[in-house]
Amino acid sequence: MARRVLNRRELRKTADQAEQQAQEKKRAADPGSPKKAAKEKAPPKAKKTRKKKEPPRMCARWGVFDAAMRQVAIFDYNQRAAADQKVADLAAKKNAIFFLQIVKEPMPEPPPVEEVQA
Numbered sequence: 001m002a003r004r005v006l007n008r009r010e011l012r013k014t015a016d017q018a019e020q021q022a023q024e025k026k027r028a029a030d031p032g033s034p035k036k037a038a039k040e041k042a043p044p045k046a047k048k049t050r051k052k053k054e055p056p057r058m059c060a061r062w063g064v065f066d067a068a069m070r071q072v073a074i075f076d077y078n079q080r081a082a083a084d085q086k087v088a089d090l091a092a093k094k095n096a097i098f099f100l101q102i103v104k105e106p107m108p109e110p111p112p113v114e115e116v117q118a
Contacts, residue, residue, distance in 0.1 A: 056106040063103035066096060074103060 062083040064073040072090065075083040083100055090098045 058104045059107045061103050061105060063101050064090065064098055065101055066090075066098055071103070072098065077102075 060077045062075045062077065062080060063071050064075075064083060064086050066072055073083070073086050075086070080100075087098045087100055090096070
């Protein structure tokens with residue numbers, strides 16, 4: 001079945017004309033309505049910039065862990081030999097798996113130094 005092809009532009013034009021006529025009728029009905037005074041917008045407030053929080057200083061240490069990832073012992077970074085020895089001792093003594101892993105912990109903040117006036 002063939003249908004008649006609709007001319008979309010013609011339909012759009014008639015719809016726009018009908019809409020425009022409806023708006024003109026509204027304006028004619030309210031000729032004396034007072035317009036509200038435009039309210040001045042307040043100037044936008046300046047955003048306060050926040051100081052970026054410095055990431056905490058980290059301290060690397062050697063952690064001795066068991067197979068369940070529980071920390072068994074911890075050694076300073078320069079004591080790798082002692083940490084290896086601890087792993088060997090625990091593995092021989094308990095017949096289980098132990099391993100070393102680096103643990104990074106936040107360093108404690110040093111107390112502020114007060115200047116002495118001479």
